[in-house]
Amino acid sequence: METFLQQLPTVLHALNIGFLQTLKLFIATLVGAIPLGLLICFGSTSKYKIISGFFNIIIWIVRGTPLMIQLLIIYYFPGLVLHNPVWGGSETGRFMASALAFIVNYACYFSEIFRGGIQGISVGQDEAGLVLGMSKVEIFVHVKLLQMIKRILPPMSNEILTLVKDTSLARIIALQEVIWAGQSFMKGSQGISGEIWPLFFTAFYYLVCNGILTVVLNRLEKKLEFFR
Amino acid sequence: MAILKVEHLSKSFGSTKVLKDICFSLEKSEILSIIGSSGSGKTTLLRCLNFLETPNNGIILVNEKEVFNGKTQKTLTESQKKENRLHFGLVFQSFNLFPQYTALENVTLARKLAAKKEKDYKSRKKEILQEIEEEGIQLLKQMGLEHRMHQYPHQLSGGQCQRVAIARALALKPDILCFDEPTSALDPELTGEVLKVIKELAEQKMTMVIVTHEMAFAKDVSDKVIFMDNGVVLEYGSPEEVFDNPKEERTKQFLGRFINE
Numbered sequence: 001m002e003t004f005l006q007q008l009p010t011v012l013h014a015l016n017i018g019f020l021q022t023l024k025l026f027i028a029t030l031v032g033a034i035p036l037g038l039l040i041c042f043g044s045t046s047k048y049k050i051i052s053g054f055f056n057i058i059i060w061i062v063r064g065t066p067l068m069i070q071l072l073i074i075y076y077f078p079g080l081v082l083h084n085p086v087w088g089g090s091e092t093g094r095f096m097a098s099a100l101a102f103i104v105n106y107a108c109y110f111s112e113i114f115r116g117g118i119q120g121i122s123v124g125q126d127e128a129g130l131v132l133g134m135s136k137v138e139i140f141v142h143v144k145l146l147q148m149i150k151r152i153l154p155p156m157s158n159e160i161l162t163l164v165k166d167t168s169l170a171r172i173i174a175l176q177e178v179i180w181a182g183q184s185f186m187k188g189s190q191g192i193s194g195e196i197w198p199l200f201f202t203a204f205y206y207l208v209c210n211g212i213l214t215v216v217l218n219r220l221e222k223k224l225e226f227f228r
Numbered sequence: 229m230a231i232l233k234v235e236h237l238s239k240s241f242g243s244t245k246v247l248k249d250i251c252f253s254l255e256k257s258e259i260l261s262i263i264g265s266s267g268s269g270k271t272t273l274l275r276c277l278n279f280l281e282t283p284n285n286g287i288i289l290v291n292e293k294e295v296f297n298g299k300t301q302k303t304l305t306e307s308q309k310k311e312n313r314l315h316f317g318l319v320f321q322s323f324n325l326f327p328q329y330t331a332l333e334n335v336t337l338a339r340k341l342a343a344k345k346e347k348d349y350k351s352r353k354k355e356i357l358q359e360i361e362e363e364g365i366q367l368l369k370q371m372g373l374e375h376r377m378h379q380y381p382h383q384l385s386g387g388q389c390q391r392v393a394i395a396r397a398l399a400l401k402p403d404i405l406c407f408d409e410p411t412s413a414l415d416p417e418l419t420g421e422v423l424k425v426i427k428e429l430a431e432q433k434m435t436m437v438i439v440t441h442e443m444a445f446a447k448d449v450s451d452k453v454i455f456m457d458n459g460v461v462l463e464y465g466s467p468e469e470v471f472d473n474p475k476e477e478r479t480k481q482f483l484g485r486f487i488n489e
Contacts, residue, residue, distance in 0.1 A: 124324035131278050131318040132338035132400060133310055142337065146328045227328040228382040 004197075010132025010190050011125045011198045019205045024100055025167045025177065030160070032103035037110030043113055055111075062108040068169050075173040091176055098170040102163075109159055117152035118144065150224040157217040161210050178202045229292060231256045231435050232277075238288030238298075239269075239276055246272045248459045250286070254404070254452065257433040261446035261467075264456035265482060270439045273456070274406050277437065279309040290315045290403060317397030321332055321409040323348055323389045325381040331392045332377040335399050336362040340460070342400075360399075363395045367395040387418030391425055398429075407438040443486040449469045455479050 043055035062070070075097040079085030087093035121144050129139035167181045182199035185192045192198075232254040239247040247269045254260050263272045275281045278286065285298035293294045295312045296304070304312070325334050325369050343349055348354060368377050371391040381389055390410055397405055407426065411419040423445050429436065430449055440446050446453060446467070453470040455463035463479045464472045 122322075122324070124320060124322055125326065127280055127318075128320065128324035128326070129338075130280060130309075131313055131316070132396070133314050134338055134341060135310065136306070138341050142341065143326050150328075227380050 007185075007192050007198075009193065010192060011185060011195075013203070014181045014184065014190065015178055015198065015202060018176060018178035018202075019209075021095070021175065021200045022164075022167045022177040022205070023100060023209075025095065025170060025175070026164055028099040029102040029106055029163060029167075032099065033110055034105035036103060036107035038114055040107055040111035041114040041118070044111060045118075048202050059108045059111065062105055063112075067101065067166065068172050070105055071098060071169060071173055074101045079154050094170070094173055097166075097173060098175050100168075102167070106126065106159070108165060110156070112150050113149065113155045113159065116155075117148040120151055146224075150227075153217070153221050153224065157214075157221075160217065161213060164210055164213065165206055180204050229256070230254060230289070230293060231258075231289075233289040233292075233482075234277075234414045235287040235289075235319060237273070237276065237288065239272055239281060239284050241281045246459050247276065247283070250303065250461055252452070252454060252461065252464055254437070256435055258451040259430055259438065259449055260452045260454065261450040262437065262439045262454045262456060263443065263446055263470075263482075264454075264462075265439070267457040269459040271408055272409050273319065274437065274439055277404075277406060278316045279304065279312050279475050280318075282309075314400060317400060317402035317405040317409050319390070319393050319397050319405070319407045321412050323381070323386075323393045323413070325389055325393055325396070327381050330378045330380055330393075331368060331373060331384065331388075332361070332364050334381070334392055335367055335396045336360050338396075339364075339399055362394070364399060367398055368392070370428075372421075373393050386414045386417060387421045390414065390418075390422045391433045392427075394422075394425060404435045404437060407436065409439055409441060411440070420425070441477070443483070455482065457482070 038057065040055055044052055044059060046052045046055070075087060076093065078087065087097045116177065125143055125147070126136075126139055129143050134142070167177055170177055171179050171183075174180065179202050182202040185195045185198040186194065229373055230253040234250055234252050235370055237247055237250040238245065250269075250273060251296075252260070258424065262273065264270050266487075272281060276283045279296075282304055283296060284302075287294060288295070288296040291313075295315065312459070326337065329337060340357065343356050343360060345357070365374075365377065369375060371394060373388060373395070376384060376388055376392075381392070383391065394405075410426070411422050414422060419442070423442065426436070426438070426445075427449055438446070438450070448467075450467050453463070453467050453469055454461050454478075455474070457478050458477075462476045465472055470479070471483060471486075474483060
């Protein structure tokens with residue numbers, strides 16, 4: 001007990017720093033994957049077969065392979081195969097590679113959710129907008145967007161909670177996120193070694209974070225209950 | 229001078245001919261009812277007038293100006309369609325109100341978006357929006373909905389929704405207002421309140437094209453009636469001609485039930 005209390009401040013400090021990196025990756029992914037997902041969604045539903053085919057193949061590849069492999073390929077392929085290590089060996093490079101992999105991966109999943117959300121809106125909404133002289137862009141922005149957001153919020157909430165936990169996969173390319181930080185005390189770090197509890201303790205960070213996110217997302221859902 | 233003239237209009241979906249050689253004309257302030265069984269092409273005709281579908285052939289003239297000519301131009305650009313649509317208003321069977329906007333916002337949205345493109349929008353923004361708002365309120369009052377202006381569509385009855393939809397169509401001041409079975413989704417009581425509003429519009433000399441299954445109403449309110457069957461105009465004339473002295477056997481058969489009532 002005494003050693004635990006002695007270790008606690010050091011461990012918490014390290015885990016906090018690790019979790020900050022986790023959060024950064026989480027936010028970067030959301031900020032990048034939502035617009036990219038919308039773009040892929042429009043691409044995959046394009047009336048031009050070449051465009052929709054292209055985007056559907058991308059979606060198939062990204063959703064059909066493990067994110068962990070995608071991370072490894074994106075990080076190591078340029079250096080080991082092309083002999084052009086674009087990412088460098090620094091933590092920043094690892095973060096950039098992780099963010100790229102996560103953004104592309106999640107954008108593909110988001111795009112399918114968006115597609116469902118848009119296609120679920122009755123064509124009557126488009127037609128009503130058209131006969132009122134609105135353009136297709138105006139109809140999307142002013143009529144369909146909010147209806148789509150309302151529809152996709154429950155599946156998006158699911159994806160967002162999953163994303164928080166999936167960030168731990170970046171550990172595979174040694175991104176110094178919270179699990180990496182917890183694990184470091186097994187090998188030995190800052191005078192503590194052979195301790196497993198910091199690793200187990202990282203679960204608590206995810207739990208709190210997702211608890212807060214759940215509350216926020218539920219509130220958002222409530223806010224959109226003013227229409228049906 | 230005809231406000232609307234349709235000549236030899238035809239429309240196919242794939243190999244199915246939905247409209248065949250449709251001809252009719254409409255004077256200002258006249259009301260045309262289109263009757264016929266389901267699948268006879270009534271709704272497609274209305275959708276062609278509103279450019280939700282592009283006809284394959286024929287001519288559409290509004291105020292003697294050609295808005296569509298299948299001989300010279302097979303396809304229309306989006307902006308041409310958009311411009312043509314402004315001559316017409318369309319009220320749908322299923323209302324198609326925008327659920328996230330209040331009754332008043334539904335009525336004013338399109339006008340507000342259009343106003344943004346006006347040259348003097350920046351300098352007169354407040355005035356313009358105020359004006360649109362007031363006209364919207366006026367229209368909803370006319371529809372008997374002054375107490376419902378700030379409610380959302382899901383808080384309104386079907387009849388109220390349809391009246392909001394009529395106000396929304398009127399807000400753009402169309403030359404011709406079209407109705408696609410405006411009461412088919414309503415029970416008899418709610419049907420009455422919507423028909424009453426359409427009658428009031430008739431008294432105010434609004435030019436209208438109404439696709440309907442309400443035979444008594446069509447006979448009562450119309451200046452001209454078209455009976456469509458299988459994509460063809462079988463009967464075209466005054467309500468007396470079509471309802472009381474139909475020429476075609478098919479029309480008699482269709483009207484049989486109604487006349488016996």
